[in-house]
Amino acid sequence: MKDFSGKVAVITGGASGIGFGLAKKAVAEGMKVVIADIEENALKTAAANLAELGGDVLPVKTDVSDADSVQALADKTLEHFGAAHVLFNNAGVGGGGCLWELDKKDWDWVLGVNLYGVIHGVSAFTKHMVAQKEGHIVNTASIAGLMSAPGTSTYTVSKHAVVALSESLYGELRNAEANVGVSVLCPAFVNTNIFAYERNRPEDKAIAQTEEEKAIAKATEEASATFFAQTMSPESVAEKAFEAISDDQFYILTHPIGSKEQVEKRMRTILDGGNPSVAGPQDFPHA
Numbered sequence: 001m002k003d004f005s006g007k008v009a010v011i012t013g014g015a016s017g018i019g020f021g022l023a024k025k026a027v028a029e030g031m032k033v034v035i036a037d038i039e040e041n042a043l044k045t046a047a048a049n050l051a052e053l054g055g056d057v058l059p060v061k062t063d064v065s066d067a068d069s070v071q072a073l074a075d076k077t078l079e080h081f082g083a084a085h086v087l088f089n090n091a092g093v094g095g096g097g098c099l100w101e102l103d104k105k106d107w108d109w110v111l112g113v114n115l116y117g118v119i120h121g122v123s124a125f126t127k128h129m130v131a132q133k134e135g136h137i138v139n140t141a142s143i144a145g146l147m148s149a150p151g152t153s154t155y156t157v158s159k160h161a162v163v164a165l166s167e168s169l170y171g172e173l174r175n176a177e178a179n180v181g182v183s184v185l186c187p188a189f190v191n192t193n194i195f196a197y198e199r200n201r202p203e204d205k206a207i208a209q210t211e212e213e214k215a216i217a218k219a220t221e222e223a224s225a226t227f228f229a230q231t232m233s234p235e236s237v238a239e240k241a242f243e244a245i246s247d248d249q250f251y252i253l254t255h256p257i258g259s260k261e262q263v264e265k266r267m268r269t270i271l272d273g274g275n276p277s278v279a280g281p282q283d284f285p286h287a
Contacts, residue, residue, distance in 0.1 A: 001086070001136050001181065001245055005030035008081045010073070012064050012121060013091030015042035017192030018140065018185075021234025022088050025242055027055035034077045034084075036062035037091070064091045064117030065109075067124075074124035084128055086245065089121035090140040090185075095154035096281075106154055114158035118165060126169075129180045136181040136245045139166045143188040143255065147262045149281045170250060183244050187254040188285045189231040258285020 001007075009026040013019035014035030023046065026033045033055050037043040040061050047059035058080050063069040077084050095110035118139050129135025144152055145159030166184035173180050237254050244252045253259040262285055269276065277283070 001134070001248075004086070004242070006032070007085035008032045008034065008077065008083050009086045009088065010034040010036065010077055010084050010125065011088040011090055012036045012062060012070075012073075012117060013140075014088075015039055015046040015059075018187065018190060018234045018237050019088070019090045020046055021236075021238040022090065022241060023050055023055075023057075024053065024235065025238035026086075027053050027057075029242065031086070032056045032058075032081050034058045034060060034073070034081070036060045036064070036073050038063050062091075064089075064120060065112030067116075067120045070117070070120035071124045074128070078128065083132055084125050085132075085135055087121055087125045087129075087135070087137045088140070088241075089118040089137065091117050092140060092142075092158075093155075095158075096152040096156075097154075098151075099153045102154060110154040111158050111161075114155070115161045115165075118162050122165070122169060126173075126180065130173075130176070130178045133179045135179070136183070137169070138183045138185055138241055138245065138252075139169075140185045140187075141166070143186050143253075143259050143262060143284055144281075145184070146186055146259070147266050147283075148276060149283060150278060151280045166250075181245065181248050183241070183250055183252055185237070185241055185244075185252045185254070186259065187232070187237055188259060190237055190254070191231045191233050255285040261285065 004026070009031045011019050011022050011026070011033065014023050015037035019035070023033050023035050027050055033050060035043065035046055035050070035057060038061065043059045043061060047057045050057045058076070060073050060076050062073045074084070091113060093110060093113045095106060097106070122137065126137065139162050141162040142159040144156045145163040148156055163184050166182055170182040173182060232254060240252055240254050265277070
């Protein structure tokens with residue numbers, strides 16, 4: 001897809017972070033924009049900001065972990081704009097901890113948003129893109145989907161699955177000779193609030209914490225905010241994503257030097273019959 005003007009972009013997790021960066025880029029390209037998010041107040045603020053930039057914006061409160069909610073998003077998009085040309089399955093949350101100490105609620109929540117959110121988006125929108133004979137789907141994974149860092153298990157498992165899902169979808173669309181492109185976005189550290197992901201955990205997935213655990217979580221969040229403020233901007237990620245769509249590029253490595261080094265390191269270890277690296281998320285690339 002070379003010309004974005006007048007086309008319709010749908011962006012989940014669109015009220016903040018990478019999603020809002022994508023939305024601003026879409027508006028700048030002359031696209032009509034649907035932003036979906038579970039945070040209603042943030043959604044209203046984002047829509048107002050995009051309108052000030054001249055955007056034709058439809059905000060839709062959406063829980064991507066719920067298939068009916070995502071189907072409603074698709075229905076509202078088609079009813080309002082009549083088409084959906086670029087779908088960014090972008091909504092996501094963090095997650096991790098010692099694998100054998102995690103609660104089922106942790107898995108249900110992270111996989112529900114990060115993996116099933118993508119599954120639901122693909123299910124709700126792809127058939128329409130195939131029928132209109134034009135479209136592109138960008139699924140947000142992570143560099144964590146191409147390497148495995150201890151301490152990030154729920155997040156890493158979900159992102160590896162998104163990469164695999166995207167690869168399968170790409171092949172199926174090519175086999176069907178559909179004019180629908182697919183890309184998988186694999187960012188490393190980006191200046192977002194993903195470290196504060198607990199703010200969106202639903203009550204039925206909540207985990208009881210001691211006061212000490214709450215204090216540790218708060219201190220970690222504050223330290224993470226300082227660190228993430230120095231990382232790549234969402235706007236830079238959005239630029240790379242739109243370039244990839246235009247070039248029909250599948251793998252989008254936002255940190256091209258470090259990401260390629262990590263992927264090569266992992267593949268070489270596999271081919272050489274080695275054992276996985278024990279590095280943690282500190283080994284994620286910065287450049």
